[in-house]
Amino acid sequence: MFPWLLLALSVCTRPGTAVSPTVPPRHMDSVLDILDALESPARGGSLGTAAALWRELGVCSTPGCRAVLGETPGTPERPPALTLGQWQLLTELLRHDPVTPELGVVLAPDGSTLALGPLLAGIEAGLRSGGFGRPLPTLDPPVDPLLAVTIAEALGTSFLLAGGGDNNATALGPGGCWDDAENPQNYTLRGPPSPVPDPVAIGAMDGVVLGARLARGPLPVVELIQGYYGTGNGSEAGRPPSSYRRRDFGALAGQGRLEKEVAAVLGLLRTLSPTPEFLRDVGAQEVAAVAHRAAREFSERYVECPTIMPRCLWGAQPYRGTPALLRPPLASVFLHHTLEPSQPCRTFGACARAMRDMQSFHQDTRGWDDIGYSFVVGSDGYLYEGRGWHWVGAHTKGYNTQGFGIGIVGDFTATLPDPDTLALVRDELLPCAVRSGHIWPNFTLRGHRQLRHTDCPGNALFQEIQSWPGFQGTPVALGLG
Template structure:
């Protein structure tokens, strides 16, 4: 081997070893890059199967759809890189609520790598019939069954979590009652379904795995390409057949013969209600970053609760911060900064807004769905206050952020029974003496559905 190439490959391995200390998608991609560098000539499918073999991940379900790993390549890699890959690919839940096999992405999502890679492998093998079971069906059915037997200590699906550090994530812990289909497993499954569908019908399979993941999980401005993680909900709705997904789940449940009649009835109820809720959360609602995910401080005192559904929606801009945040890291930092100002300077119990829209594709939970806010004097107990990070006196928020609130948030709130279907929308300035939400933005929201010029 040419000594220049040998030196380059050695440096790549060292770089990957140093980088793969945290559970971030960019670190996993760096590890994949280093493996590709010392295993030249392998196709994307070879690398995906080789990673699974290195991680020792194989089950009867996987064999049924993808075959065994007898023909998978033994990837050459530094032992520390192999160890890291195995650690971040293998998914597990501990009794203490720690979830392993999850990485944080640039868009603020938490992705379980196993279902993402399985979906990719199914697509690359053109085993499209395995996309649903390997990415979503199996995990959802297992979680619904588990919930039937453990109703008091679990939820049907979608338990979210938080990292010990956003900048250097190493430990991911669940923030609510556990489920076997956690939010990270579902997001990983959705990404696996999208990427698997894409590579099964396009020339993406000619790319390297690291290049595909790098482009999909990258941060891009508003005019970003279609195939990107920030648009996973849009792509998922476009590609998935919810009727097929549900029928496969029903079929999987019919083979369970160890349930008595009462358990079967309970399971049917959980499955039907749970599936509708799954569609609501992952196909109707925007991606909502919870308080624990952005690092919120505790509410001071005891919150008052809204009487739902509320009749009003008030639109704000933050003014300060005046610059729109375009990354999860920056938006989360802005949320913490605003909460600190509202609590420590204003003397409020918490950040005042119900929700806050970033320009990174995420909606951030403030007081949330149930707590009375401090956003619109005289109307806090009657409506939600949604603010956009930035000063919109002379400019507008990016279109994707406006669409997220105008369409996705309102549909989510109305369908979830939290906002009246006949709600009235106002700018903050209509309720008090203020320029909020900025002249340009206020003119814009006057064109939105449900806008009212008169505030009673």
């Protein structure tokens, strides 16, 4: 089985066992504490010490990664700088063990869940490309080391295995849920896993972005990661750079380059002895077709479409009634502003709190079964799942079965959301909803006020959306129920 899959299937305790209270939570802040201890000269550590240790623990255990970064240095022992709990967490996150495939992912302060293995492999490739540590080998056929150790090998392998398996085999996804976003210990995928579930894709994208930064010049890994994700469960005031991962990854490894590198790394794997089983009897034409399909589908899912934070991550209460099923594709999208909260949320922590507050208001004060919106848009770069793609919402009375209700957090009577938030809806969410078959290509976009006596979505935002594709300017059925 492909090792990234084993690193990221889920994170949960074995039946009949308890998590030791000395083991830190599976949060990036815990990883930063560990790396800080390993890098600290005062404790006898260094950046090289940290990189060697995570390699020994199994960060680079696939054939392609070993060809690029070299064989594992040796058998690790616990450094004196780490507590027993920190050592247990690190070994669980990084050590490849087919018997316990529930290991390998952490929750970042921006709310994203990522596999630590491809992130650290990308960081090492970037460091060595930038002249820190041993030079990278010259390979034939040539491959980009950074893409090879993060995503290209995993992607090519996944699509080859899915293509050669049964009709239900998938090559990408799924995502999953944590037991507790404040104290994450257990992570469970929400469907049958592929070799590239969402956390592996996210960890690989971040490995490319941070590895490319290190290739321009080394700096402490703790400083790099902390500056990228932020700290403290997303409690800071500003949007972290990690929320731009899709844009930044796309700029570094667009679909054309990714396709080229997937084909190159599969070519590299064919030269190894023994050749991996899944590549036997696979010709050059099939490799090219797999690389094309893998790059296209990866880009559509992880670069061109926005991240949707699932209900389980923002702490949703259960639906109180029996949800009614939507029948997509739908013809309409209805845009709202939340009004309360009146200020945009710019971090995962703030947006998750806003979602819980709105759900409580909709359920407890208005008596609805659930939060009314289909999706809510934060100014942290993410969408938040409300009723979602499949269930009738309570956002636009009289029209809830005809379209999706999208709410943007804030009061946009006099001011607009920031340009990135507007682009998230206009340029990412709406085209993605068309491609995925949730709305018709000739959908109509309306502001809430066009269907009800209300100021929603605010004068400033309503003026803005009149220039968007799909906007239908004629008010319809004002004053209905």
